[in-house]
Amino acid sequence: xxxxxFIIFITCLLSLLLWVFxxxxxxxxxxxxxxxxLIITIGYTDTAxxxxxxxxxxxxxxxxxxxxxxxxxAYKLAVPLPNLYFYNGALERAFILQSGKSISLIFSKxxxxxxxxxxxxxxxxELLLQAxxxxxSKRTKVMFVxxxxxxxxxxxxxxxINIIPVKEIxxxxxxFMYYFLQPWVEVxxxxxxxxxxxxxxxxxxxxxxxxxxxxxxxxSKLRKRDDIYSLASRKIIEFSSLSKNRxxxxxxxxxxxxxxxxxxxxxxxxxxA
Numbered sequence: 001x002x003x004x005x006f007i008i009f010i011t012c013l014l015s016l017l018l019w020v021f022x023x024x025x026x027x028x029x030x031x032x033x034x035x036x037x038l039i040i041t042i043g044y045t046d047t048a049x050x051x052x053x054x055x056x057x058x059x060x061x062x063x064x065x066x067x068x069x070x071x072x073x074a075y076k077l078a079v080p081l082p083n084l085y086f087y088n089g090a091l092e093r094a095f096i097l098q099s100g101k102s103i104s105l106i107f108s109k110x111x112x113x114x115x116x117x118x119x120x121x122x123x124x125x126e127l128l129l130q131a132x133x134x135x136x137s138k139r140t141k142v143m144f145v146x147x148x149x150x151x152x153x154x155x156x157x158x159x160x161i162n163i164i165p166v167k168e169i170x171x172x173x174x175x176f177m178y179y180f181l182q183p184w185v186e187v188x189x190x191x192x193x194x195x196x197x198x199x200x201x202x203x204x205x206x207x208x209x210x211x212x213x214x215x216x217x218x219x220s221k222l223r224k225r226d227d228i229y230s231l232a233s234r235k236i237i238e239f240s241s242l243s244k245n246r247x248x249x250x251x252x253x254x255x256x257x258x259x260x261x262x263x264x265x266x267x268x269x270x271x272x273a
Contacts, residue, residue, distance in 0.1 A: 044099065045097075045099050045140050045141055045143075045144040046097035046098070046099040046102060046104055046140055047099075048144055048147065048148065049095075049097055049106075049140065049143050049144055049147050049254075050085060050097070050104070050106070052147035052148075052150070052151055052250045052251075052254065053087045053089075053106065053147075053250065053251050053254060054087055054088070054248070054250075054251065055085040055086065055087045055106050056085060056086060056087070057083065057084065057085055058084040058085060058086055063084070063086075063112065065117055065120060066084060066107070066112060066120055067084060069117065069120040069121040069124050070082055070084055070105055070124045070128075072121065072124075073121060073124040073125045073128050074103075074124075074128055076125070077125070077128050077129060077131075077132045078132070079103060079128050079131050079132050080101055080102075080103050081103075082096075082103040082104055082105045082128065082131075083102070083103070083104045083105070084104075084105050084107075085104060085105065085106045085107070086106070086107050086108065086109050086112060087106060087107075087108055087109070087251060088108070088109050088248070088251075089108045089109075089110070089248075089251045089252070089255050090251075090252060090255060091108065091110070091255045091256075092108055092110045092111040092114065092222050092261070093107075093108050093111065093255050093259060093261070094106065094107045094108070094111055094123055094127060095127070095139075095143070095254075096127040096128065096130055096131060096136045096139070096140075097136070097140045097143070098130075098131050098136035098137045098140050099137065099140060103128070103131050103136070105124065105127055105128075107123075108255075111123075114221060115218075118214055119214060119215075119218050121211075122211045122214035122215050122218065123215070123218070125208070125211045126201075126205060126211065126215060126260070129201075129204060129205070129208075130201065133204065135197065135200070135201065138193070138197070139193065139197065141192075142188075142189060142192045142193045143254060143257070145188060145192060146185055146188055146189055146253070146254065146257065147250060147253070147254055149184075149185065149188060150181065150185065150249075150250050150253040150254070151250050153177060153181055154177075154249050154250065157173065157174065157177050160173075161173050161174065181253065182253065182256060185253055185256075185257070186257075189257050189258065195258075195263070198258070198260060198263045198264060201260060201264065202263075202264045205264070215264075215265040216265055218265060219261060219265040219266040220266075222261055222266070
């Protein structure tokens with residue numbers, strides 16, 4: 001409900017700004033952009049996220065094990081067969097997208113390379129369970145809002161710095177944006193989704209001890225959360241993306257969002273607490 005309220009608030013705010021500050025051709029152009037935003041928000045949030053992440057569709061002949069695991073868990077949970085995608089990022093992440101009856105699973109290429117068959121099945125089960133209980137659509141909308149905010153930030157700044165002839169100034173501006181972008185992203189994420197989502201997911205997974213135990217063990221294979229989320233490590237990863245394309249920069253932003261691997265299935269969390 002919070003994400004819907006947030007989207008309505010943003011839509012009303014944009015409409016008010018159009019009405020107050022623009023007129024003539026600019027007002028018409030702004031209205032077209034706003035209508036385009038509403039169409040994507042209502043029916044194509046999953047397509048937009050796939051674009052933000054530079055995701056590519058996986059055919060069954062390319063990743064047979066992933067395809068078989070996803071189909072098996074979909075039948076088990078009685079959900080529509082998902083479309084499968086992979087992307088190239090910095091972290092081992094997996095996401096589920098749901099828009100209407102369309103379901104998509106997105107895995108990072110690194111994650112696919114380290115998973116065993118049983119681990120793949122457990123991950124697919126956990127992701128598709130979110131669709132089974134109608135949680136995935138909310139998370140998809142939140143990822144869309146965050147991804148759109150990130151994409152607009154990178155694109156607008158990219159256009160502005162192109163008119164600056166001094167390379168050092170352009171690079172400094174990009175670093176400045178990176179340093180302050182992530183805190184705002186986290187604020188949006190917490191305001192629209194928050195930890196309640198992951199607590200609900202954790203309680204659901206406890207009803208399936210076999211898959212839950214597999215995911216707990218899987219957490220020990222991933223890089224330590226303290227290393228990833230330390231300020232120095234995060235900024236190094238963010239700054240290194242300056243030399244890469246816009247898709248990769250958006251991927252970094254989405255990958256640093258709170259994830260179930262860290263909040264639920266990391267077996268070290270209890271020991272550190």
